[in-house]
């Protein structure tokens with residue numbers, strides 16, 4: 001158990017289970033992208049450890065780039081939009097694989113995908129370590145999902161609570 005800002009987090013997904021699942025996801029990606037050269041787009045900060053472990057197992061040729069997503073309020077009618085920071089590469093005609101830590105409501109990733117699709121990539125796939133189906137508010141195609149989890153707050157292996165807890169090899173859940 002670890003305590004972060006007076007909240008207790010208990011073991012949820014072990015480091016071994018995570019690594020085993022990433023082996024499987026990498027195997028799938030290696031097969032499905034054989035002969036291609038995808039551009040892997042890592043969504044910082046949360047996906048940094050997942051992405052590092054996943055790309056080490058890719059045997060295909062690929063480029064890897066990093067983006068951040070910042071929320072900003074646009075007009076009242078359109079609500080909160082996401083701004084993509086750090087994407088300097090041209091993605092037109094490229095096979096993109098977006099790497100996320102977690103899809104919760106799905107609002108972030110669907111907004112990011114809409115913006116990327118507007119730049120006409122050849123294809124766009126999403127790889128997320130975690131997915132909370134019960135929280136989903138947008139229809140989404142998730143191509144690679146590590147674990148479907150219940151709608152509880154998780155931390156570790158890149159995911160944080162108030163900026164803390166990213167550095168654990170396991171994933172923990174709020175008690």
Ligand code: XMP
Pocket residue numbers: 046100101102103104105106107108109152153154155156159160161
């Ligand atoms: P959605 O899919 O709701 O998720 O747009 C947006 C971002 O929220 C973060 N998130 C979490 N972070 N534990 C975390 O540490 C969680 O259980 C959790 N749920 C959502 C995450 O950064 C995601 O990209």
Ligand code: MG
Pocket residue numbers: 044045046047101102
């Ligand atoms: Mg995140």
